[in-house]
Amino acid sequence: MSREDLKLEYGGESDELNFFLISIRGYMEDNAHTFPSEASRVRAIGNTLKRGAASWYVQLHARRDPCLRSVPRFLAALENRFRDRLEQLRARDQLKGIKQRDKTVPEYAEQFLHLAERVPEWSEVTKVELFKEGLRPEIFSWAAHRDDPETLQGWIQLAGRVESTLAQVKRFRSSSGQQRPVARGRGETRKQERPGGRPGIPSRGDYNKPKPECFVCGKTGHRAAECWARKGEPPKPPKPKPATGRRAEEEVQAPESSEKLVSRDKRMIVVPICLSGLENQATCKAFVDCGCSRNIITPELAGALKCQQMALDSPIAFSQLDGSVAAGEVSTKEIREVPCKIGKWEGRISFVIAPIATYHVILGIPWLEQANPEVDWRGKSLAFKEQQTQWEISKIAEEEDEEDEAGEINPQLLPPEYRDFVDVFNQKEASKLPPKRNIEVEIERTPGADLPKPKVYPMSVQEKEELRKYIDKNLARGFIKPSNSPLGAPVLFRRKKDNSLRLCIDYRNLNAITKDNKYPMPLVKDLITVLKKGSIFTKLDLIEAYHKLRIKPEDTWKTAFSCAFGHFEYKILPFGLKNGGGCFMQLINEILHPLLYRGVFIFLDDILIVSEDKEKHVKLVREVLQRLREAKLYAKLSKCEFNKTQIDFLGYRISPEGLAMDPAKVSDVKEWGVPQTRRQLQSFLGFANFYRPFIKGFAQITAPLTELLKTKGKGETAKVKAPGARLSWTPECQKAFETLKECFTEGPILKHPDIRSPFIIHCDASDCAYGAVLLQKDQNGNLKPCGYLSRKFSETEKCWPIWEKEALAILKALECWRHFLEGSGIPFEIWSDHKNLQYLKSPRKLSPKQIRWAQYFSRFDFQLKFFQGKQNVLADALSRMPQHEGITTAKEGTIFSDKQWGLAVRTRAQTQKENTAMVELGGEDNWGNELKQSYEGDQWIASNAEQGEQKGGFWFVNKKLYIPATLRIKILHRFHNNQSAGHTGITKTTKAIAKHCWWPGMRKDIKNHVVQCDDCARNKSRGGKPMGLLQTVAEPTRPWECVAMDFVGELPVSKGHRYIWTVLDLFSKQAHFIALPKLPSAEKLAELYINHIYKLHGCPSRVVSDRGVQFTARFWEKFLEMLGAERSLSSAFHPMTNGAVERTQQTLGQFLRMYSNMRQNDWSRW
Secondary structure (H helix, E strand, O other): OOOOOOOOOEOOOHHHHHHHHHHHHHHHHHOHHHOOOHHHHHHHHHHOEOHHHHHHHHHHHHOOOHHHHOHHHHHHHHHHHHOOHHHHHHHHHHHHHOOOOOOOHHHHHHHHHHHHOOOOOOOHHHHHHHHHHHOOHHHHHHHHHHOOOOOHHHHHHHHHHHHHHHHHHHHHHHHOOOOOOOOOOOOOOOOOOOOOOOOOOOOHHHHHOOOOEOOOOOOEOOOHHHOOOOOOOOOOOOOOOOOOOOOHHHHHOOOOOOOOOOOOOOOOEEEEEEEOOOHHHOEEEEEEOOOOOOOEEOHHHHHHHOOOOEEEEEEEEEOOOOOOEOOOEEEEEEEEEEEEEEOOEEEEEEEEEOOEOOOOEEEOHHHHHHHOOEEEOOOOEEEEOOOOEEEOOOOOOOOHHHOOOOOOOOHHHOOHHHHHHHHHHOHHHHOOOOOOOOOOEOOOEOOOOOOOOOOOOOOOHHHHHHHHHHHHHHHHHOOEEEOOOOOOEEEEEEEOOOOOEEEEEOOHHHHHOEOOOOOOOOOHHHHHHHHOOOOEEEEEEEOOHHHHOEEOHHHHHHHOEEEOOEEEEEOEOOOOOOOHHHHHHHHHHHHOHHHEOOOEEEEOOEEEEEEOOHHHHHHHHHHHHHHHHHOOOOEOHHHOEEEEOOEEEOOEEEEOOEEEEOHHHHHHHHHOOOOOEHHHHHHHHHHHHHOHHHOOOHHHHOHHHHHHHOOEOOOOOEOOOOOOOEOOOOHHHHHHHHHHHHHHHOOOOEOOOOOOOOOEEEEEEOOOEEEEEEEEEOOOOOEEEEEEEEEEOOOOHHHOOHHHHHHHHHHHHHHHOHHHHOOOOOOEEEEEOOHHHHHHHOOOOOOHHHHHHHHHHOOOOEEEEEOOHHHOHHHHHHHOOHHHOOOOOOOOOOOOOOOOHHHHHOEEEEOOOOOEEEEOOOOOOOHHHHHHHHHOOOHHHHHOHHHOEEEOOEEEEOOEEEOOHHHHHHHHHHHHHOOOOOOOOHHHHHHHHHOOEEOOOHHHHHHHHHHOOHHHHHHOOOOOOOOOOOOOOOOOOOOOOEEEEEEEOOOOOEOOEOEEEEEEEOOOOOEEEEEEOOOOOHHHHHHHHHHHHHHHHOOOOEEEEOOOHHHHOHHHHHHHHHHOOEEEEOOOOOHHHHHHHHHHHHHHHHHHHHHOOOOOOOHHHO
């Protein structure tokens, strides 16, 4: 095949690579019949290469590269060699920032697909999301309402149809002379003048206009405002009105007759609004829009207000103009005179109920006329003259680090009792370089660790601009300085929800060689000890807490980061650096040390202050603020709350009644989808586990879910091997999943434990789990829960008698709530429905385990009370769940009967028929009787009876069966000399016997027996490591990828066979042994491989063998070439090269010598 036959050329240019690959693949598909083999196709492609590509091809031939045998592998190697990696990185950056702007959808799609081809490793889902983000807002909004295709081509086609439809609507409006609609009040209509005809009758030219198309269902003949397809119900006509020159139903036609509710201007002021009727006086965000003719509220928020919703005089249809209002809806209701508070302004506002996006409220012309504020559009502020107070509204940012650095805080925003501490909330002062302190961050390197090498990641234009702003800002603040450090952590960016960028320094390599700071972090459980009888709460949130610590001057060089604008290092503690949390906790604990756990709880930069009355509370808060002022730490006013009777803190809602789940944290759990993979299930259970103290029977509820996470069970293979593996979701799992989600919505309020009042613990245990509840009486004498405890029993614990299970439930309850119960000086009660537990604190003969428990119980002052199980409702519910009704557990009584004894010590043996046989220890039914009889007169039992226990006539020591002296030799023969044991070594024999049996000096007896074994001494060879360095072959990555083979023989004739062909998989160490009458030729060897190996395991990639005549033959070489396998021959006179198969044959020979007859002529039967 010459270049004239295949008129393509490629010289190694990266920009021509894609065209060449597409062309050559197409040519090979069309002309496959003209090439006799894969190698000839590769040669034909090689003839088209020139310049640099031709040189590369010659090098492949020189080293006989395996890719020359396959066209796909050759083209992959070509692409890997000449593909421009920087081009791929640039394509990634461009894809992340590509926008449609003024381009048409086909033009935008062509540019997007061109870039996407250069990033083949990105998934279809990622490309779809990036394509949607780049569409113009109006196209994306209309398309999202109609459909949500799963493929990129589907979105391209949908966006093209929407763009075409919008263009038709625009041409239709302009050709009909339609004017922009004006705002009108309720019940008003706009008279239409149609040229050349009467009102209400279309002119002749109207019949030739295209029919309108609905953006919701895609059908013609109606528009989105008239479509009810999304609601799944037929359209309901508006209330009839007397006709006044035209039909009344025209009032709901749109968009010609729709009311303009939202302006096109996107420069809107966003303000927080408090509506009377919302729970806890919550606030929400509202747009102030001078182009909106009505005040609008969402249906969800209107329903939460619980106000009377009244019908409008006539329906109002509206269309989406700027993406803020959902299209195709008709508003029919309103709510009137809702008390509202906006800053210092208070009044009543009426709203039209309509669906809007992003925000819950739009304040339009009616409110602006009512409040009449002075609007500073440049400064984004409102001023209310009537209150003589100007309220500044800064632009609300999605992230706290984007907030403008404010100057002085208005003292009026603080409660009167704290206004003299307004300087503690000064953000301008907080942005300055912190003072030098006694505590500075030390970055201590692990001894001997290598320093990480500097890295610089490529950046897009947008990322470089953000990086420039960050560096300029922090240089001005004094947080960073130029550096000449040998280190340099890379800079990267994370895209936030609003599509803006957040800068991150990748300190992972530095953190890996940094010693840990062992300063203790606070336990969230300690929060309960602070609450006590608290009735008033304050929460403080510190500004940029980590930045208030300086790096030790001698360690600042270790924080260096590299970027396109230079090399810099931090003088303050940056985010992402190891030990930051521990260092800051050390600082804040030192500042507030006298107040810790005396009404003050600290968790990193969050401070909670709790008091019983306001007078004490104000005094305590002022003391905290004073200490923060002296330490030059500052709080963020917008995140602080003062003098509250209810507060949300660290995921909890705290009130005088007790502790509850934070509704904001668990509200999304209702919509949590069913986990599909192991990682998703771990995420759900991890979130749920945080609220474990609030959920009764948590362990029992989640039992089916936790079973899915077990990588392997007893005697079974792995259930879930990888984080992304699919789960075997069962109806029991679904029931547990739904039950757990319901528990979040019905979570109880836990009473604050009061150590000055007595506690009561309810305990109970079932066959599979235990549960406990900590209770105290409230002011009315009613028992209220302070916490729940539940856990499944382990497989060992399930075998315990029921009274030990009940005792374990008490033990775990005391361990869990020890900090409340031990040393309190107030006796408490433990209620249980098992009367035998009364022995726990009384003298009697106990087992070692019970003695340990009794010693622990003696540390507590409690009284055990018995009452019937039906009265122990709470604890009984925790230990008995529907998920465990089918679980069976071991019964009390004798562990082994006479005939069942062999089950405890059975082993598995692989027979010739590949079935598993159970070899019993004794082999006879009377083995149990023989063992019992041998106990009589045993000297060890006579002198050490207290160390063991007797069950069913058998003696046990530490749950192991005691073997008397007369039967020990029989046990040794069973576990070493028996065919199923295979004359194993000392370690394996000891492990097999010690699993079930015990006697004094057992290990020494086993060692002597193995060392003195005559068969082992005659047939086993001693192994040892040779001198020199080990050179290993490449490690395979899958089973039967690399195969080693050799021959054993000549052996004594056994049923006509003299040789054994050994074939070993170097990955799994699985081996095949084929008996042969004589050494085969190369042709016969190939036939044997096809019949015995290939049919089971397929083609290998490499075959390792010695230099026997069969393996060096030309025929064998060609045979492996046809299979696509590489031949690897061992070094001459050096069998260690093929050591794996040599070692396997050594084990084979040892086995055959052990179990063959004296003449060794029956080895073939094995």
